[in-house]
Amino acid sequence: MQEKDIFNLLTDESFCNYCLKTNVEDVEYWENWLKENPSERENIESQKALVILLAHETATQVAQNEYRKLQQRIQLSGKNSGKLFPLIRRWGIAASLIISFSLGYYFYHKAQRNQQIASTISNKIVPGNARVMLILANGQKIELNTAASGTVARQSNTTIRKTNDGRIIYDGDSKNILYNTAITARGGKFELTLADGTKVTLDAASSIRYPVSFIGKERKVEITGQVYFEVAHNPAKPFRVLTRGQTIEVLGTHFNVNAYDDEPVIKTTLLEGSVKVNYLGENVLLKPGQQALVKNGISIIRVSAVDPELVVAWKNGLFRFNKTDLLSVMRQIARWYDMEVIYPEALKNTDLFEGSTLRSANVQSILKQLEVTGHVKFEVDGNKIIVRNK
Template sequence: MNREEVISLMEKYAAGSLSAEEEQHFRSWMEQVSPAEFQSLLNEASHIPAAFKAWQSPSPEFIQRLEQRLDERSGKTKIFTLTRMVAAASVIVLAVIAAVFYYNREPQARTLAQQEQQPDVHPGGNRATLQLGDGTVIALDSANEGELTRQGNTRIIKLANGQLAYQGGDEHAVPVFNTITTPNGGQYQIELPDGSKAWLNAASSLRFPSYFAGGERVVELEGEGYFEIAANAAQPFRVKIREGVVEVLGTSFNINAYADESAARTTLLQGAVKVHKGTAAMLLKPGQQAVMSNGTITRLPNADTEQAIAWKNGFFQFDGIGLPELMRQISRWYNLEVKFEGKIPEREFAGKISRDVNLQDVLKALQINGVNFKRTGNILVVTP
């Protein structure tokens, strides 16, 4: 089939109007197409719901890791088709190929779609507050572009791209501590007084001085943040989290330290960091991750750096995580209270989805794989 014929079949499939013969041709093509080709054709199709186009195919690196997991669990030949992957290892791949099959399911399988009378929940965005040392609170998302205030010689500015920046400063002045906080459904980027940059995920906060004086640069993080640190060997950069301290010289790294997660994870992309927990310390190299849990530090030598910073790049990315962890990510971004009713399905999810889509699109794609939901306002109940 040529591209025009395939696109036509894709659009008919989404609308549920394929003939039996067309469906047979389409399914046969689906078994052979590469993820890259499928995504390219999907992007050209003009009559397919946004939920389909929100889902991204896993990267080649992810597929390789998933194959290894399948081999370890099942001892079977490597398999690429979605249906057989699920059967072999109970690993659910949330990809565009899975989404295509949603709208052609039996009507009784679409319980979520029947709840669409409720207003949809929009994705999060650039929302945060800045609390100054004197207690003044500035709503950054509604603040005008330009200078917001001054602290001594330090100018606090909202740039044209919405980013917060600290400029100037006096090394002889007494630093004043400020705190930037993102709510559920918020994220924000800030340029710190030394030129380092930080990105905060939803439900996170960063406490920092208006000027880095003395022999070190220290900030305090709750939640999740990605950092690009300005190099200064004479003034090491340290991030304090609930579980310990991450010491930096000049580097790019991500810290996930939410209080409701079982471990704090520091993932290094470039440079070098040293993770401290009590008297224990661990030096990381690029591509490694330190996991702090129950008073110990464990090194993962081949961390999934793409997954670690997917949120910063505008995606949810799952690499074999359980449903509770997946739902915690969704609850933070869409400002939901998630509850589980009955037994939690013991499944692992893998794949990638844009954080720019509405909640309903995310839930539809999850429901394909046997996860059901009931929503009332901002309360989302997950049912078997």
């Protein structure tokens, strides 16, 4: 199906009625058309999913961001035949997305109420919940995802509370140095607020060790995995993050650290403020929009400009890929869906992937799109993803 045809579909009133099931006659028309044109079913289903995605409010921000980047490059024509919707903002966004990704791909996700998009693959694997373990200073372990809202524990003069939306907040000012550790499982994500007001978001398979109350001249925490920080400003007490031999020093800022053990480099990305990254005696000062890359055992810190929104897409419930290789894509999928990836002895794939999808999608729908756009195919066997060359 050509790009012009795709554009017309997304602005065709009959097709939109079919996707959203708002007109019985249009539904019947398109179902009959698919029976007569079975070779176009995959294209139609893909565009149908996109229409529903755009109709779902959780996808609005994603589409708007992509539209703003593309609207200066893409001229939307209002001259279309057949029954058409006016080219209102949302359908304009859809059209620009399709044209933009004509050389790549666009992932899609279904909302729960749109069961008609369901894949023919049974036993769909969906991501986990906010599974997190809190380990107190005395060694007591608390499963926070099953704990009731309200006071979870007390340590010295500090109260640990769980909010109605599942976040953890520390209240009080302990005079004793007590350390807690929060650990997210594979497939989990969690938010907590430290005693100084610093907000922390942990991605899957990540951890943070921190004091119940910050005593002394500095605020120091240790992390593994991927963690996003919004550090409370306090010039008199610098905030330091330690991970894999690297130290990040800040006063008050927003930044992201990706330090998974299975990633080849540690990535520190600055969104607001400034941070100083130290590794093996080398130091760099980052500005907003910059990323520091550190390779284990090499005392060279490389700095590059990046799109911060791409880096923190995980925090906002998205997978976003920008010329990302297959191995990197699969590491993210494996952590989020708590799966093992098995590769062939000789992996021939050299594709770089681009696109976006909600992290609430089932894994089969994502793998199907990767198959369409790359030179690999996938088989899901229990909690294993088997990669094969096409």
